Amino acid sequence: MGAQCVLVAGPGGTGCSTYAATLARAYADRGRSVLLLGTDPYDDATSLVDAPADGPLRTADPRDADDADGTMAPLLDMVGLDPRLGAEVARLTEAATVRLLWAIGAERPPGEVVVVDAGPRAVDLVRLAGAVPWILQRLAPAQRGWLTTSRPLLAAALGSRWPGEQVTDQVRAALVHASAAREVLIGEGSTAIVIAGSAPSAKVRRVVAGMALGGAPVNAVVGGPRSGPHDPPRWRTGRGVPDQLGALDDQARTGRLAGISWEHDGADYVWRMPLPGVRFRELRLSMMQDDLVLQTHGHRSVLTMPTALRRCRPVDARLHDGILTVRFSPVRQDEARDQG
Numbered sequence: 019m020g021a022q023c024v025l026v027a028g029p030g031g032t033g034c035s036t037y038a039a040t041l042a043r044a045y046a047d048r049g050r051s052v053l054l055l056g057t058d059p060y061d062d063a064t065s066l067v068d069a070p071a072d073g074p075l076r077t078a079d080p081r082d083a084d085d086a087d088g089t090m091a092p093l094l095d096m097v098g099l100d101p102r103l104g105a106e107v108a109r110l111t112e113a114a115t116v117r118l119l120w121a122i123g124a125e126r127p128p129g130e131v132v133v134v135d136a137g138p139r140a141v142d143l144v145r146l147a148g149a150v151p152w153i154l155q156r157l158a159p160a161q162r163g164w165l166t167t168s169r170p171l172l173a174a175a176l177g178s179r180w181p182g183e184q185v186t187d188q189v190r191a192a193l194v195h196a197s198a199a200r201e202v203l204i205g206e207g208s209t210a211i212v213i214a215g216s217a218p219s220a221k222v223r224r225v226v227a228g229m230a231l232g233g234a235p236v237n238a239v240v241g242g243p244r245s246g247p248h249d250p251p252r253w254r255t256g257r258g259v260p261d262q263l264g265a266l267d268d269q270a271r272t273g274r275l276a277g278i279s280w281e282h283d284g285a286d287y288v289w290r291m292p293l294p295g296v297r298f299r300e301l302r303l304s305m306m307q308d309d310l311v312l313q314t315h316g317h318r319s320v321l322t323m324p325t326a327l328r329r330c331r332p333v334d335a336r337l338h339d340g341i342l343t344v345r346f347s348p349v350r351q352d353e354a355r356d357q358g
Contacts, residue, residue, distance in 0.1 A: 027140030032215030123199025144232030214242025
C-alpha cells in the first residue's frame with residue numbers, strides 16, 4: 019500500500035489549518051503513520067498539534083524550511099550569478115509552496131498518510147505539481163551541444179561558465195523528485211477537500227475549479243451553501259472529522275471519481291477529465307503543439323496529450339455532469355492541425 023495524501027484547501031479564514039490538524043490527529047489515533055505538512059511551519063496546522071518524535075504523527079521542523087533557503091544558491095553560482103540572489107528568492111512567499119512540494123516528493127514509507135494544509139495556496143501547489151515535471155522534461159535535454167546548436171549566442175555568452183552535464187544530471191534528478199511529488203499529491207490514492215466555511219460561493223467555486231483543472235481529485239466540500247448538481251458532495255459541518263475518515267479511505271482505495279482517461283471511439287479518440295463546479299461557458303480550450311490548454315476562473319492548465327492523440331486535432335468538446343469530454347480526430351497528412 020502506497021502513501022495516501024489528503025490535501026486540505028479553501029479560501030483564507032475558513033478553518034483549513036484547524037481541519038487539517040484535527041484530521042491528522044484522527045488518523046494517528048487510529049494507528050496510522052501520519053505526516054502533517056503546511057506552507058508556513060510557524061502558522062499552519064503543524065503549529066496546532068503536539069507531535070512527539072516517537073509518535074505516529076510527525077510534522078515538518080521549521081528549521082527544515084530555513085535550511086532549504088540555501089538550496090538554490092549553488093545552482094545560480096554555477097551559471098555565474100550572485101548566490102545571494104538564491105537566498106532572497108528562497109525567502110519569497112511563493113518559495114514556501116515550492117518547498118512544500120519538494121517535501122511531499124520525499125520518499126514515503128508504505129501506508130503513510132500525508133495531510134497537507136495548503137489553504138488558499140492549494141491551487142498554486144497543485145499547479146506546481148503538474149507544471150514542474152512538464153518544465154523539467156523539456157529542460158532535461160539541455161546540455162552544451164544542444165545549447166550550441168539551438169542558441170549559439172547564449173552559448174557563446176556563457177562560455178566556460180556553462181556547467182554542462184552537471185546541470186543536466188541535476189535537472190534529471192529534480193525531474194524524478196518532482197514526478198514523485200506529483201504522484202503523491204494528485205495521483206491515485208490522493209484526495210482533496212475544500213473547506214468552504216462562510217466564504218462566498220464564488221470564492222469556493224474558484225478554488226474547486228482551480229484544483230480540478232490542475233488534476234486534483236476534489237471529492238468533498240465541507241460547509242458552505244448548498245452545492246449545485248454537478249459540484250463535489252457537501253459534508254456538513256455537523257459531521258465530525260473522525261466520521262469522515264471512512265469516506266476518505268474509500269476514495270483513496272478507489273482513486274479519483276473518474277480520473278483523466280481516453281479511449282478509441284471508431285476512428286476517433288475520446289478524452290475525459292473531471293471538472294466539477296465548472297460551467298462550459300466559463301471554460302476555454304486550445305491546443306499548443308502536443309498540449310491541451312484549459313482555462314477557467316482565472317486558472318490555466320497545460321496538459322500533455324497521450325502519444326496516440328498527438329497526431330489528432332480536437333473536433334468537439336462537451337461538459338456534462340462535471341466531466342469534460344473532448345473528441346479528437348486523426349489529422350490527414352494534407353491538413354494542418356487546428357491550434358485554436
